[in-house]
Amino acid sequence: MRTKHCRREMEFSRGSHQESRRLLLSLLLLAAWEAGNGQIRYSVPEEAKHGTFVGRIAQDLGLELAELVPRLFRLASKGRGDLLEVNLQNGILFVNSRIDREELCGRSAECSLHLEVIVDRPLQVFHVEVEVRDINDNPPVFPATQKNLFMAESRPLDSRFPLEGASDADIGENAQLTYRLSPNDYFSLEKPSEDKWAKRLGLVLRKPLDREESLELHLTLTATDGGKPELTGTVQLLVEVLDANDNAPVFDKALYTVKLPENAPNGTLVIKLNASDLDEGANGDIIYSFSTDISPTVKSRFHVDPNTGEIMVKGYIDFEESKSYEILVEGIDKGQLPLSGHCTVVVEVEDTNDNMPVMEFKSLSLPIREDAPLGTVIALISVSDSDSGVNGKVTCSLTPHVPFRLVSTFKNYYSLVLDSALDRESVPSYGVVVTARDGGSPPLSATASVWVEVADVNDNAPxxxxxxxxxxxxxxxxxxxxxxxxxxxxxxxxxxxxxxxxxxxxxxxxxxxxxxxxxxxxxxxxxxxxxxxxxxxxxxxxxxxxxxxxxxxxxxxxxxxxxxxDENDNAPALLPGGAGELVPRSLGAGHVVAKVRAVDADSGYNAWLSYELLQPAAAAAGGARGPFRVGLYTGEISTTRALDEADAPRQRLLVLVKDHGEPALTATATVLLSLVESGLAPRASSRAPVGAAGAPTALLDVNVYLIVAICAVSSLLVLTLLLYVALRCAAPPGEGEGAGAAGKPALVCASAVGSWSCSQQRRQRVCSGEGPPKTDLMAFSPSVPDSRDRENQESSSGDSLLKVSLLISFA
The missing domain is CATH 2.60.40.60 (Cadherins)
Known part of the structure; x- marks a missing residue:
């Protein structure tokens, strides 16, 4: 007992040492793989208890523990997502629920949980792969707990009787099965070779059967896996010894291999089997059937004709469900004691492109700001195709003319990222259509769309x-x-x-x-x-x-x-001076004796003044013409005739000053003239000496110069006007008059008479906030004088006027 115990301890120590070596090698390979691919990998055994430590995922991803909750740290997994969980307090990845590797990955040699770690603000996606290690938790299982075998006593030695082996849901060494047969005198066990199709499990007859000696033989077949600790499964074999038929049916081949495309319609011929029997009559007639050990899946997919041996499709053949089928066929003759022959038909299913790609938006970060930097991740898209090979290879593309692109991130995952600058004012939103197309012939495709709204930022000033x-x-x-x-x-x-x-x-x-x-x-x-x-x-x-x-x-x-x-809201104002004058009686007609001076605070027509002499009541009643008149626009009082002794020595003149506003405003001025003899009025004599020969000539010269000056100024004004009109015509049309009209002011006014005159100029301050004060130049057109005044004006050279009127205001 002590020796056996020591041996067991040595074997356990050797097994532990080998397990440690394998674990160390796995860790080294994992570290090398991570260094090359930039992906975090963990490993966990299946059937681990709840709370089992897997890895410090937050630390390994470079994330701070304090930012896990604010950044919405979460796990996403394809398939079952509750197997693993992360403790947001310490960032540890742990086992959340029972992990059954066989349920998760079946017989696949590799079994991993692909996790997506998604954090927001900003959006980041990490890929984590957790390998699920197999443990020996499944014992070998036979199709049935008992199998009945019928054997004729005449069967020759070395006759072979195939057996259905056991299956183990584990993988690797845990699924490496060894068989042993209970001790007996008649049969030995033929164990399968590494090529499972070349040499199968079976019984080999080593001693002739004798029905009279033994009608039944009870054997036990035990299957043991290679796990630590090892698990076993058994099946009871009941061998009934038959008497009769000497020759069993024999098939052409012990193993048939055929290829069958998936989606083959019902009734498609898979293979036609042929078996022969050397016996004659009923002992040589063969009936074909599936073995009793065949799986229910094969029975639901195929049918064998009992008379012809034709195997035909009767169910849906799907490559994605099963890539191959193993069919055990028996040929039994019709003898009194029927004998049987066996063969195996392996049907390999060929894949066709019958599955469209499948797309899913895993995460969306919408809307996107129009000032988002290039490369901003908008969405995470997963694509998959159940087909294999090129039929399952998927490529994705976007609709053209969108400022986005697809970036392949990990296996069948794509990120939709910003590829060019956005402008919400030009395009407020985009309809993005993602097309996934596989590599089959003809290819199959699927589309998924997402509406990307562009969020506004304040990048435009009013x-x-x-x-x-x-x-x-x-x-x-x-x-x-x-x-x-x-x-x-x-x-x-x-x-x-x-x-x-x-x-x-x-x-x-x-x-x-x-x-x-x-x-x-x-x-x-x-x-x-x-x-x-x-x-x-x-x-x-x-x-x-x-x-x-x-x-x-x-x-x-x-x-x-x-x-x-301007509005006409200011009446003319009289300037001081010229109220009383001494006038020599020797003056002739046309001599200026006084002048009324007045100004108007308004501008334009509202400041254009005219003067009118109000005749005394006595002169108006007698119809006599007074000796004085006033210039319509000059305000100069001059004689209309030679003075005589009949004229009163004191003349009181009332002058009405009126502007041209609507309505017109007026003011009156009283001028007192005293008529004196020439010797008593030196001032009047000196101003206009009566009978002086040179006076008319001097006045004529002055008028000539005045006319030349007026003509020169008028020519300059006409030239300016023509240049201004030409520039206005060449400029684009402005807005109309009224509130908000654009452009420079240009006011041109013509009087009814069409004659030029110059008003008294004044300077006004223009408050514009910029630059010095400005001056306006104004030319006014007088009204047409009456016939009496026209007579007197024609006699005076100082009343000559140019026949054009123009008003220009410069701002």
Missing amino acids: AFAQPEHMVFVRENNAPGRHICTLSARDPDAQENARVSYSLVERRVGERALSSYVSVHAESGRVFALQPLDHEELELLQFQVSARDAGVPPLGSNVTLQVFVL
């Missing part, structure tokens, strides 16, 4: 239609009057496109801009907060800012030029 706007507003407007509406467009979306408006504050003279105008933050409507005065402010130029609500906000400015149009 933009105005034009950088400047011009608005014309009449002065004396009501407070709060709407001037114009500004609008800026932002192609972004939601908050990034919500535009608010504000003034760019500055000083206008001594006051803030916000005391003149305001802008509504949401609508962009611009209002005048107080009445505007053209005489104080002709041009109000300022900027309005448009800013979106994005983070960070973006904005742009527009320049608004508000031109204040």
Whole structure:
């Protein structure tokens, strides 16, 4: 007993040493494989208990324990996903539920769990492979617990009787079976060779049977696997010795191998078997049938004709279900004591391309921001095909003209990544269609689509239609009057496109801009907060800012030029001087004796003044013509005739000064003239000495120079006008008049008479916020004088006028 115990301990020690060597070799191969492929591999034995440690997956993937929960750390597995789990507190991968390698991988030599570790923010995908190691947990199993064999006593020695071997669900050494037969005198056991089709398990007759000596023989066949510890399975063999038939049926071959395409229709002939029997009559007639040891799967897929020996398809043949079928066929004669012959038909199923690829979106990161960097992972796609070889090799492609591409990550996994820059304002979304096509002939394909929405970022500033706007507003407007509406467009979306408006504050003279105008933050409507005065402010130029609500906000400015149009709200104002004059009685007709001076704070026609002499009531009643008249546009009082003694010594003249506004505003001036003798009025004599010979000539020379100057200035103005009209015609058409009209002001006015005159010029300050004050040059056209004045004017060279009228305002 002690010796046997020591031997057992030595064998156990030797087995443990070999197991350690195998484990060390596996770890070395695993480390080398990981270094070459960049993939984490673990190993776990099947049937491990719940909680069994597998590996420190978070540490091996380079992830911090604190970020597992915030980044939504999760496992995804193809097939059963509850076998393994990760403790999010310590990052350890452990066994969650029972792992049965045989249930998971069947008889496959390799068995692994392919895990996908997915973390978000940002999206990362890791591939982990956990090898499931086989343990010897399945004993050998025979098709039945008892098998009946019928043997004639006349069978010669060395006759062979095939037996159905046992099967072991394990793999490797755990499935290496050895057989032994219980001790007996009649049979020996013929063990199978390495080529399972060449030499099968069977009984060999070593001693002639004698039915009279023994009707039945009870044998036990034991199968033992190579696991540690080893497991066994048994089947009871009952041999009944028959009396009669000397010759059993014999097949042409002991082993037939045929190829059959999958999806073969029912009734397809697989093979026609032929067996012969040397006996005659009923002893030589053979009936074909499947062996009683045949599996139910074979019976459901094939049928053998008992008379002809033809094996035909009667069920669905699927390569993906089984790649081959083993059919045991018996040929039994019709003798009184029937004898049988046996053969094996191996049907190898050929694969056809009958399975389309299957696609599945494992993870989606949508929507994607339009400023996402190139290479951003949008989706993880898994593809598979149940076919084998080229029929199961799948390639994926995308619809053209999309800014994405597919990247093969691991085996049949693809990542949909960003390949070019996105612009939501150009294309807000994309319909992406992924096509998976296998390598069969003809190829089969499947499609899957995903709608990729592009999320907006604030990358567009609000933009105005034009950088400047011009608005014309009449002065004396009501407070709060709407001037114009500004609008800026932002192609972004939601908050990034919500535009608010504000003034760019500055000083206008001594006051803030916000005391003149305001802008509504949401609508962009611009209002005048107080009445505007053209005489104080002709041009109000300022900027309005448009800013979106994005983070960070973006904005742009527009320049608004508000031109204040003049209203006739100022009456003419008289200038001091010229109220009383001494006039010599010796003056003749046409002599200037006084001048009324007046100005108007308005501009344009509203500041164009005309003078009119209001005749005394007595002169008007007598119909006599007074000795004085006033120049219509000069305000100069001159004599209409030679003075005589009948004229009153004191002349009181009432002059009406009137502008050309609508309605016209007036002012009156009283001029007192005292008629004196020539010797008592040196001032009058010195101004216009009566009878001086050189006076008309001097006045004529002055008028000639004045006419030449007026012609020169008028020519320059006409040339300027022609050049300006040419430039206007060449420029693109602007907006119409009114609020918000664009372009430079160009006002041209012609009077009814068509004559030129120059008004008194004045300088005004234009508040534009930029540059020095500006000056406007104005030329006004007078009205047509009446017939009486025309007579006197024709006699005076100082009243000559050029017959053209033009008004040009320069801003």
